Amino acid sequence: MDLxxxxxxxxxxxxxxxxxxFRQSTPKGLTKAEKERFSQLITGLKKIIDEMETxxxxxxxxxxxxxxxxxxxxxxxxxxxxxxRGGRLTPEAxxxxxxxxxxxSTCDFCRKPxxxxxxxxxxxxxxxxxxxxxxxxxxxxxVPGARRGFQAAVSAVAEKGDTVIVSALxxxxxFLAAEQADAIVKEVPLSPRNLxxxxxxxxxxxxxxxxxxxxxxxxxxxxxxYQYANEHDVLGIAxxxxxxxxPFLYNxxxxxxxxxxxxxxxxxxxxxxxxxxxxxxxxxxxxxxTTNEWAPKVFRTTRMVxxxxxxxxxxxxxxxxxxxxxxxxxxxxxxSFPAVKERTQxxxxxxxxxxxxxxQFQRVHGSTVLSEYPRKNTLTxxxxxxxxxxxAKTHKRRGFFFSDELAGRGIVGEFxxxxxxxxxxxYGLTWDQIRYLAESFVAIGEKYNIPVTG
Amino acid sequence: MDLxxxxxxxxxxxxxxxxxxFRQSTPKGLTKAEKERFSQLITGLKKIIDEMETxxxxxxxxxxxxxxxxxxxxxxxxxxxxxxRGGRLTPEAxxxxxxxxxxxSTCDFCRKPxxxxxxxxxxxxxxxxxxxxxxxxxxxxxVPGARRGFQAAVSAVAEKGDTVIVSALxxxxxFLAAEQADAIVKEVPLSPRNLxxxxxxxxxxxxxxxxxxxxxxxxxxxxxxYQYANEHDVLGIAxxxxxxxxPFLYNxxxxxxxxxxxxxxxxxxxxxxxxxxxxxxxxxxxxxxTTNEWAPKVFRTTRMVxxxxxxxxxxxxxxxxxxxxxxxxxxxxxxSFPAVKERTQxxxxxxxxxxxxxxQFQRVHGSTVLSEYPRKNTLTxxxxxxxxxxxAKTHKRRGFFFSDELAGRGIVGEFxxxxxxxxxxxYGLTWDQIRYLAESFVAIGEKYNIPVTG
Numbered sequence: 001m002d003l004x005x006x007x008x009x010x011x012x013x014x015x016x017x018x019x020x021x022f023r024q025s026t027p028k029g030l031t032k033a034e035k036e037r038f039s040q041l042i043t044g045l046k047k048i049i050d051e052m053e054t055x056x057x058x059x060x061x062x063x064x065x066x067x068x069x070x071x072x073x074x075x076x077x078x079x080x081x082x083x084x085r086g087g088r089l090t091p092e093a094x095x096x097x098x099x100x101x102x103x104x105s106t107c108d109f110c111r112k113p114x115x116x117x118x119x120x121x122x123x124x125x126x127x128x129x130x131x132x133x134x135x136x137x138x139x140x141x142x143v144p145g146a147r148r149g150f151q152a153a154v155s156a157v158a159e160k161g162d163t164v165i166v167s168a169l170x171x172x173x174x175f176l177a178a179e180q181a182d183a184i185v186k187e188v189p190l191s192p193r194n195l196x197x198x199x200x201x202x203x204x205x206x207x208x209x210x211x212x213x214x215x216x217x218x219x220x221x222x223x224x225x226y227q228y229a230n231e232h233d234v235l236g237i238a239x240x241x242x243x244x245x246x247p248f249l250y251n252x253x254x255x256x257x258x259x260x261x262x263x264x265x266x267x268x269x270x271x272x273x274x275x276x277x278x279x280x281x282x283x284x285x286x287x288x289x290t291t292n293e294w295a296p297k298v299f300r301t302t303r304m305v306x307x308x309x310x311x312x313x314x315x316x317x318x319x320x321x322x323x324x325x326x327x328x329x330x331x332x333x334x335x336s337f338p339a340v341k342e343r344t345q346x347x348x349x350x351x352x353x354x355x356x357x358x359x360q361f362q363r364v365h366g367s368t369v370l371s372e373y374p375r376k377n378t379l380t381x382x383x384x385x386x387x388x389x390x391x392a393k394t395h396k397r398r399g400f401f402f403s404d405e406l407a408g409r410g411i412v413g414e415f416x417x418x419x420x421x422x423x424x425x426x427y428g429l430t431w432d433q434i435r436y437l438a439e440s441f442v443a444i445g446e447k448y449n450i451p452v453t454g
Numbered sequence: 455m456d457l458x459x460x461x462x463x464x465x466x467x468x469x470x471x472x473x474x475x476f477r478q479s480t481p482k483g484l485t486k487a488e489k490e491r492f493s494q495l496i497t498g499l500k501k502i503i504d505e506m507e508t509x510x511x512x513x514x515x516x517x518x519x520x521x522x523x524x525x526x527x528x529x530x531x532x533x534x535x536x537x538x539r540g541g542r543l544t545p546e547a548x549x550x551x552x553x554x555x556x557x558x559s560t561c562d563f564c565r566k567p568x569x570x571x572x573x574x575x576x577x578x579x580x581x582x583x584x585x586x587x588x589x590x591x592x593x594x595x596x597v598p599g600a601r602r603g604f605q606a607a608v609s610a611v612a613e614k615g616d617t618v619i620v621s622a623l624x625x626x627x628x629f630l631a632a633e634q635a636d637a638i639v640k641e642v643p644l645s646p647r648n649l650x651x652x653x654x655x656x657x658x659x660x661x662x663x664x665x666x667x668x669x670x671x672x673x674x675x676x677x678x679x680y681q682y683a684n685e686h687d688v689l690g691i692a693x694x695x696x697x698x699x700x701p702f703l704y705n706x707x708x709x710x711x712x713x714x715x716x717x718x719x720x721x722x723x724x725x726x727x728x729x730x731x732x733x734x735x736x737x738x739x740x741x742x743x744t745t746n747e748w749a750p751k752v753f754r755t756t757r758m759v760x761x762x763x764x765x766x767x768x769x770x771x772x773x774x775x776x777x778x779x780x781x782x783x784x785x786x787x788x789x790s791f792p793a794v795k796e797r798t799q800x801x802x803x804x805x806x807x808x809x810x811x812x813x814q815f816q817r818v819h820g821s822t823v824l825s826e827y828p829r830k831n832t833l834t835x836x837x838x839x840x841x842x843x844x845x846a847k848t849h850k851r852r853g854f855f856f857s858d859e860l861a862g863r864g865i866v867g868e869f870x871x872x873x874x875x876x877x878x879x880x881y882g883l884t885w886d887q888i889r890y891l892a893e894s895f896v897a898i899g900e901k902y903n904i905p906v907t908g
Contacts, residue, residue: 011469022456022458022462027531027532053496067580068789081562083561087556098467101543102528102543103730103734106737107537148775168763283559283779284780303633306641313630321599321630329783335519338519430478
């Protein structure tokens, strides 16, 4: 492990110990014992900073507590994990999380009408308006993960036994959302090129209507699916949905927060995004946005009245279960938001980097791209059956030889041991990191005498 | 603001900027430009540490980003906010959150069968077993807040139109959980001493059965309610529930994580706790635990099959929506867990501190305790209509005079401007802090010539 990285964590942790002195103190100031402890810790901190500077020293234990080790893969490695790249925290989010980690940290200035999205200090109210605008919708709420956005929307629009149409590449959480609401799921089949088309969607609607005598209650399609991250025709599908008068949920788990998304231009009735997948936020977090037309349904407020007490519960929203992300999860979203808005403007360059990498990746004979190509997303399914898997067949470490080779080069996040079809993501890598990554794949190919072109 | 507190945050933030250099670098090591930036930041860090040591210097901006200010009330003040005390992070949790803030940080070593609670690195699997044991139940899952535990349980056991019995002091999220599942809520009335008794519960069951011709689907009672934090007879109520064959959900939002709770000894079928309220964890987090009898229902796995693809989704649980807390929220629970287990053993002393404080508090003539007394919880509803409110009546700042006086003494978390009935919580305050708090209330009384007894 890089000593300076290790020492950076040690210094952060030691500062948390210093912080704890203040948290245990009274407003009268530190006691003698507290002052002594403060001095001791400052001495320790200075030593760590010396070690950071000179690069000399011994790392302390890498255990934080119990089974929890330091996690340094983002600092020491290039992480190409398919679902982790867009959820890495910005420095701003990390700072906000340090300051707002405590449970109900958002609730210091909660006043009437007592709802998270109405709080103005910090500016949670404004953030909600900006968030709606960011995805081109009228209203937005934060939710504990995109899946909880699906759940709310399905529950609001589908009755027991209703049909929800999803993609043949739909994420499992869309199925669960329907199952939790006692709805039925029907898949739109893929084109030979692994795409969901508006024609196929219309056919499925017709089929469901014929079979059940009722139109589907919802169409829920991923702009980019989790398998290939191919771009599906959400614009055309939204048009079809509109023609049939069926609400359309745009699943932006792999788009909201990394590329521009405008729900109304697409024709979406609901837009769902994931905070921890694509908005540089702490899990579980996400966004559910909708139009003024659908808001009264999905954001309906409670009608409950206590039979004895006659209590009512104000403007708490049923599908949201009241307040949602009351602390560091929300603050991480808010703190990352300026950087997230900015980064969606550089999507073209992200695609350039991905396509550059994949060009190099395919120089190793037998390595191919299973996703549509050139890429329109930074998540990609690749096939190395014809390259690295030929080595794995006879290697004593089997497929793990490949993980070993990557790890030896400081690359992590591949599916350990997989050398046939697997997924990677390059989102947010710098050009230097991209080039390093590309060179590493070529070098592994060369090392094992796999032909490398050009 | 205390300069050293401010500088502690500045140092933490600067270390995050240093950390970011490594996150943007390649495994080849830092470039010349990166090294220069590193040196500059180290120089800045040394300056901050000098300022921490000497106590001399100028604080930097207290803005983190946008509308997000530093939050220093836990470091600079004594915070008596009714819902915040038990959710304050331990130092271990703060360190874990620093290391595991990134979105899907728990998923580095996710292997078959691909479910959060099966991950062994970090030890999430073991944690789930320990968590079940901690609340005296067979199985446990982490959930995004206690409310999501209620939602899962109600949805699993209640059909549309079924009745759920709650307390006349039930939290609004219990109502929402029922409403979201299309169930009906009926309240058990309070005794004259603001307690829910087993007799009143039995009567309500009879009443519901008579009126609807059907037994209630669930009884959901708060061990300590959110209003008075009075202790309700969960043991007796569990017995009644068992007699009628109705499942009983023990709401431990104000007990699990701060005092011992044994669900099976109580006779609970479900135990729900709150991470951000009482388990020193990042929001939204919580626990839903159950018996082996009820687990197959509330933790049932998906039965969905793709009609086109014939896909199945393994052991993903419907009511959990698959994985739940995939990052820092869970890691904060896990990192705090050893300290949380330990602290529940010192509940008696927490009550001693609360009762000591309230004895002193009541020395100010006209200040009374509305909750049962002596206290069996650290959350208390008090009434200062006869004391501080008499001052507010003629003060130009009205009730805010009281907030001003508290703030001037470094005490925060009261409901700003309230001088009649309001709530406070002393959980986890040191004896020094308790004494300081007590002295402050007495001093404010004296300052405004309110009679103070012995």
